[in-house]
Amino acid sequence: MALQRILAVDDEPFNLEIIEEILEDLNFDLLLASSGPECLDMIESFDPQVILLDVSMPKMNGYDVCRAIKANPETHHIVVMFVSARGSVEERMEGYSVGAEDYIVKPFGQGELKTKLLNLSQMLLDKDILEQQVEEATSTAFDAMATSSEMGQIVNYIEQISLLDDIPTLANAMTKCLSSFGLNSNVEIRIDEQRHHFATTGLCSPIVIELFDILKSKGRLHEFTNRVLVNYDLVSVLILNMPKDESKHGRIRDHICFLVSVTEQQLTAILTRHELAAQRQSLDKAQAMVNGKFTSLMGMLETNRKQSETVFRALQERFETRIPSMGLDEDQEVFIFSNVDEAIQNSIAREEAIDMIKSAFKEIEGDLALLSEHEKG
Incomplete structure (x- = not known):
């Protein structure tokens, strides 16, 4: 966000008047404080983006005020620019050591202060862009980690079911895999004229069984509210708590479709082996x-x-x-x-x-x- 709100702090009213006059045509929201304690009291309600802070003030000097601002997690992000008649290297280093972002020495010219504030405004914009990029990169990294973890669960499931030869064990393995994604699942397996039901909770409710029957002709994929039904010839899966986040919802939906497809193939293999054994x-x-x-x-x-x-x-x-x-x-x-x-x-x-x-x-x-x-x- 570009610079909009500035708080100027100085115990000399004349210095505050000069700052107010210089910034008059820059369309900033400017508030004035005459002491360190007053500055700290005004921060909470005004939420300034930049504080122009005098160093030499009674009761509480600028260094102490800056330390208090930077020590508070709620205010440490505020940019502090020291405004001081003392501009030695030691004094500047002291200002930077307590957390200040800039330093301007009195008396300063009108153009110098404007330039510094415009530079700070650009810095805030760049900071917002950088934070957005970091947030997006972090989100992408977490999504990649989540996807990697989910794919690991899927690979483990595929390896596990390849050794199974029992239909209830296969269905329970599938509900367990879906549970690892935080999903509440219900499974229907159809063999000849018989229907077998399995669920994360242990039993499918009557309304869920009825939904399987009603929606079995609705196509391969049917979505309603935060629920998803995936239909294959022998296997149907109903998920009751799909994620609300759009990207995660789509990713999990694809995982479910793949899992049902793999389970259908394994079920067909089991039935074929049983028929050959007979x-x-x-x-x-x-x-x-x-x-x-x-x-x-x-x-x-x-x-x-x-x-x-x-x-x-x-x-x-x-x-x-x-x-x-x-x-x-x-x-x-x-x-x-x-x-x-x-x-x-x-x-x-x-x-x-x-x-x-x-x-x-x-x-x-x-x-x-x-x-x-x-x-x-």
């Missing part, structure tokens, strides 16, 4: 069933083969024992032995078919095992 379990059951039936069938076939082999061996032994004593001619014996031999050969062929069936079942069992291992991988 399919793998069904496949394992099918493999076990096929293996059981195959083992039972092979047992039956093996039993049948052994029984047939026993029957044919017994028949062959009987023929070999009885035919020579039956008085048959050679053609009859050849006929009987040929038929017996054909029956035995047919039995052997049937055993080869059984071996082929065993081989086929083994291949089926191997394919099922490979498929199961592939699903597990």
Whole structure:
């Protein structure tokens, strides 16, 4: 702010009149004080930007007044210019040591005082600009620090949920992450026809659950008062206390949208893993069933083969024992032995078919095992 309010302090009325006359055409608000205590009393009500302060005054000299001004946190910002008939180096150094910003020696010319005050006015403007720049830089630095901290929370959340395989744990991790931003959150997760609700406070209120249902068709992002609802296919998040600061509000809103997106992807991955696990379990059951039936069938076939082999061996032994004593001619014996031999050969062929069936079942069992291992991988 440019210089507007000046307080002149001198125990000599004539000196005050000179100052008043010099500053008359500069359009400053000028008040006059005749002593140090009076100056200190007037500061609170007038709030001067610059004080023209005489050094040699009774009761309380200018140095003491300046010390009091600079020691007070409410007034230390006021610019003090000493106005003194004593202008030695030592006296000037004393003035600067107690906190004064400038020094002018009596008698001074009209132009000299005006120039010094105009320079002080520019200094105040530059100071305001610098303070504004510092404030903006500080704000930017704090925003950057806040953003860095928030991004750290988000990165930790992403790393954490990548290890989760349980939907309630995933939802609770999300509400905990949002709580680290100071947000009161409610979460709805939709799986098939079921809706699951989670909240920072532990339970979603009936009106919040109703809001999820009403606003699920309002698009990806819906804002009302200080609340934000983010909708994805499987996950919706309602924040009840968004920041009022515009820049922080926008930043946090972007964080929420990103978190919901990441949570949706992780939820999809969890559901996919669960579905694959169910399919793998069904496949394992099918493999076990096929293996059981195959083992039972092979047992039956093996039993049948052994029984047939026993029957044919017994028949062959009987023929070999009885035919020579039956008085048959050679053609009859050849006929009987040929038929017996054909029956035995047919039995052997049937055993080869059984071996082929065993081989086929083994291949089926191997394919099922490979498929199961592939699903597990």
